[in-house]
Amino acid sequence: MFKNLTNILNKIKFISSSLNVLIDLRNIKPKFIFFSENKSYQKYLKPIIRTLILNNTHQVYYLSIDKDDKINDKRVSNYFIHPLLMNFIFNSIKAENIFLTLTDLGNNLIKKTKNIDNYIYYFHSPVSTTKNYTPKAFDNYDVIMCNGQYQVDEIRSREHLKKLNKKKLIPSGYFYFDHLIKNINQNINCNEILIAPSWNKNIRNSINENFIVLIDTLIKKNFKVIFRPHPEHFKRSMNILDNIKKKFSGESFKFDVDANNIKSMERSKCLITDNSGIAIEYVIALKRPVLYLNEHDKIHNSNFEMFKNLEPMEDVIKKNFGYTFNKNQIHDIDKIIEKSLIDFNEKNIDNFINSNFYNFKNTISYFDKNLTKICKNL
Numbered sequence: 001m002f003k004n005l006t007n008i009l010n011k012i013k014f015i016s017s018s019l020n021v022l023i024d025l026r027n028i029k030p031k032f033i034f035f036s037e038n039k040s041y042q043k044y045l046k047p048i049i050r051t052l053i054l055n056n057t058h059q060v061y062y063l064s065i066d067k068d069d070k071i072n073d074k075r076v077s078n079y080f081i082h083p084l085l086m087n088f089i090f091n092s093i094k095a096e097n098i099f100l101t102l103t104d105l106g107n108n109l110i111k112k113t114k115n116i117d118n119y120i121y122y123f124h125s126p127v128s129t130t131k132n133y134t135p136k137a138f139d140n141y142d143v144i145m146c147n148g149q150y151q152v153d154e155i156r157s158r159e160h161l162k163k164l165n166k167k168k169l170i171p172s173g174y175f176y177f178d179h180l181i182k183n184i185n186q187n188i189n190c191n192e193i194l195i196a197p198s199w200n201k202n203i204r205n206s207i208n209e210n211f212i213v214l215i216d217t218l219i220k221k222n223f224k225v226i227f228r229p230h231p232e233h234f235k236r237s238m239n240i241l242d243n244i245k246k247k248f249s250g251e252s253f254k255f256d257v258d259a260n261n262i263k264s265m266e267r268s269k270c271l272i273t274d275n276s277g278i279a280i281e282y283v284i285a286l287k288r289p290v291l292y293l294n295e296h297d298k299i300h301n302s303n304f305e306m307f308k309n310l311e312p313m314e315d316v317i318k319k320n321f322g323y324t325f326n327k328n329q330i331h332d333i334d335k336i337i338e339k340s341l342i343d344f345n346e347k348n349i350d351n352f353i354n355s356n357f358y359n360f361k362n363t364i365s366y367f368d369k370n371l372t373k374i375c376k377n378l
Contacts, residue, residue: 038066041069043176043260052372065081101123103138106140123174130304130307131301134300137301149171150310161306178363180265188266190268192254193223194265217333275292277314280317284357289340293327
């Protein structure tokens with residue numbers, strides 16, 4: 001009984017701590033607020049925060065629904081928001097600019113209010129906007145920081161077809177490419193196989209038996225395997241993940257739960273996925289081969305066909321730099337890996353990068369030079 005009472009009191013305390021942001025911001029309108037879904041998204045927002053605190057005297061406010069998600073800098077005020085109070089808080093605070101990596105603004109977790117002048121979206125993946133996101137994922141944003149011309153073309157196409165107001169599109173580039181290139185040790189002995197299944201909201205268990213057979217086959221063929229689930233799998237597929245942890249252990253298998261994916265990427269000589277956006281990061285930043293286990297196609301947009309003249313970036317990468325195999329070929333995975341390593345051509349990637357992505361290797365410099373001016377002009 002006392003234990004249950006303690007748990008209830010702790011939950012009340014936990015929820016009430018979310019109100020601190022309302023108390024602190026009740027009489028002010030901050031210039032910059034950032035909202036993070038959890039600690040794993042911090043790496044996408046941090047470069048923007050870094051630039052703002054270096055070039056501005058304004059305090060930055062960082063809100064997260066993950067109590068462990070904090071930016072350790074005195075110029076950043078951190079606040080935890082309980083999910084139950086999220087909409088209430090966002091309806092109550094004011095801000096000039098709020099940066100988010102959350103899609104479906106106004107249609108899902110957060111409703112759009114007039115108290116905030118500019119809702120700014122920053123991508124946490126270099127995939128296209130047309131296929132892996134819901135139809136209205138970006139419709140309610142005022143500003144979008146785009147990775148490349150392909151996203152500009154896609155967003156403008158939807159605005160035209162649906163007669164939407166034009167957003168301000170910033171040619172920022174994808175910072176995480178730069179971060180990977182800077183921090184990954186290319187000289188490390190990379191002899192492991194990284195398996196990173198995607199999360200597909202249309203399939204109840206997107207990690208199926210084929211992945212378990214694949215892991216088992218690789219280990220039996222003397223490969224070392226790193227298995228890295230998508231963050232959503234921990235919310236929706238824990239039974240399968242628990243079974244994988246029970247079935248595989250020892251030096252030949254690592255279950256990777258680190259919010260930072262750099263160590264897993266740098267230790268691997270190739271990536272195996274079904275449709276994960278990490279494939280683009282892996283090919284572009286590491287210039288190493290990606291193998292695709294031919295599972296269900298990942299389509300979250302029921303209106304995807306309206307963009308038939310705009311091939312999604314994830315499909316372009318798969319077609320030009322990927323190696324696809326099906327479940328009946330898993331027993332030959334060692335031969336498929338060997339062939340992918342021999343055939344992979346790095347030179348073709350450089351030309352592709354220059355034609356498709358903004359500010360490659362210079363995204364931080366772009367932020368340093370332009371972000372303050374961009375924010376002033378919003």
